Amino acid sequence: METLSYFLPQVWFGILALFLFLYVMLDGFDLGVGILSLTASTEERRGILMTSLSNIWDANETWLVLMGGGLFGAFPLAYGTILNALYIPILLMVFGLIFRAVAFEFREQAKRKLFWNFAFGAGSFLAALGQGFALGGVLKGIQVDQAGHFIGTTWDWLSWQTVLVALTLIQGYVLIGSTYLVWKTTGELQDTHYKTAKIAAVTTLIGAILITIGTPIFYDYARERLFHRPLVYLFAVIPLLGVLLISLLIRSLFRKEERAPFVWTILIFLLTFVGLAMVVFPYIIPTQITIYEAAADPSALVFMIIFIGALIPVMLFYNIYQYIVFRGKITGGHYGE
Numbered sequence: 594m595e596t597l598s599y600f601l602p603q604v605w606f607g608i609l610a611l612f613l614f615l616y617v618m619l620d621g622f623d624l625g626v627g628i629l630s631l632t633a634s635t636e637e638r639r640g641i642l643m644t645s646l647s648n649i650w651d652a653n654e655t656w657l658v659l660m661g662g663g664l665f666g667a668f669p670l671a672y673g674t675i676l677n678a679l680y681i682p683i684l685l686m687v688f689g690l691i692f693r694a695v696a697f698e699f700r701e702q703a704k705r706k707l708f709w710n711f712a713f714g715a716g717s718f719l720a721a722l723g724q725g726f727a728l729g730g731v732l733k734g735i736q737v738d739q740a741g742h743f744i745g746t747t748w749d750w751l752s753w754q755t756v757l758v759a760l761t762l763i764q765g766y767v768l769i770g771s772t773y774l775v776w777k778t779t780g781e782l783q784d785t786h787y788k789t790a791k792i793a794a795v796t797t798l799i800g801a802i803l804i805t806i807g808t809p810i811f812y813d814y815a816r817e818r819l820f821h822r823p824l825v826y827l828f829a830v831i832p833l834l835g836v837l838l839i840s841l842l843i844r845s846l847f848r849k850e851e852r853a854p855f856v857w858t859i860l861i862f863l864l865t866f867v868g869l870a871m872v873v874f875p876y877i878i879p880t881q882i883t884i885y886e887a888a889a890d891p892s893a894l895v896f897m898i899i900f901i902g903a904l905i906p907v908m909l910f911y912n913i914y915q916y917i918v919f920r921g922k923i924t925g926g927h928y929g930e
Contacts (some may be wrong), residue, residue, distance in 0.1 A: 595888040602884040605667040606874065606930035608901060612663060614866045617724075618769070619912070623650045625770020627693060627717025628763070629789060631712065635652065638782055639710055643697065645923045647776045649915055650697070654690070654728055659901075662825040666897050668887040670741045671877040675727075678735040679750055685797060687717030692750075702920055722768050724748055725759025732758065732812070732873075737881045754811060761800030767861065768793035772854040775846075777923050791846050798839050801865070805832060808872070812879075831868045833845035838864065 730750030
């Protein structure tokens, strides 16, 4: 039983990290395209952007539902504490996702699309902003008592560090959204998103550099882990790999490659997740609650793994299948026309 109590929380930490990465990667370009729709110069262009998402965006958000349900079942203490501490950022995200979903459906039937166009773009921005503040709030730390319950204030999550994290995440979403549109569009619209991808790559890199420098300076737990042997050597490699991937991304954009920018961006996101996991582990709430303290009973974790183990391959197959079916270029703004 002691072995299970030690091993199962690690398994669930990995499962939740997988869910979170798949959500950020897949719904990230959805949100990025939504934010970019605010800059579309014509209704036809905006229609093309929304057509590129029309058959896939519902399935992309399923990973967020699994993430929330998995956190509730596997780490109930962390679930309750995080929701109490990050109530406002999570509400921002939820409202943004609701506005975005309603606008996406209503725009198709509306004769006057201006309001729904703005609601879709603004909802995407609000959702990304809420996610950024939530991530920054968790990395910043949450005040808890000895039982692990939240004892801070409503606005503890708000600081210049969390603002930086939120803005960088938004730029990351714009980057992956731009590279997705480079892959899915043609002609002048594709050229436009080559430009937005280049700009987003630079702004995301600047934000990542500031976060990388600032994290060990302002957070003691990160500094102790980052500069402790032998992990210090691994952490030294991650920024170097990040610079390499950014260089390859920018080179592919200047070469007008179509699929490579999207692939390089996904690898950048993956590298970022690996770095964050290495900094945070074994905490589920740095530096207050570990995965072992927050974990549910081992029998509950085993029971959940049985069903999740059957569900993950089905969802992955469905995601892969829909991208294969709808892999072609979007050449006209047929959505909502």
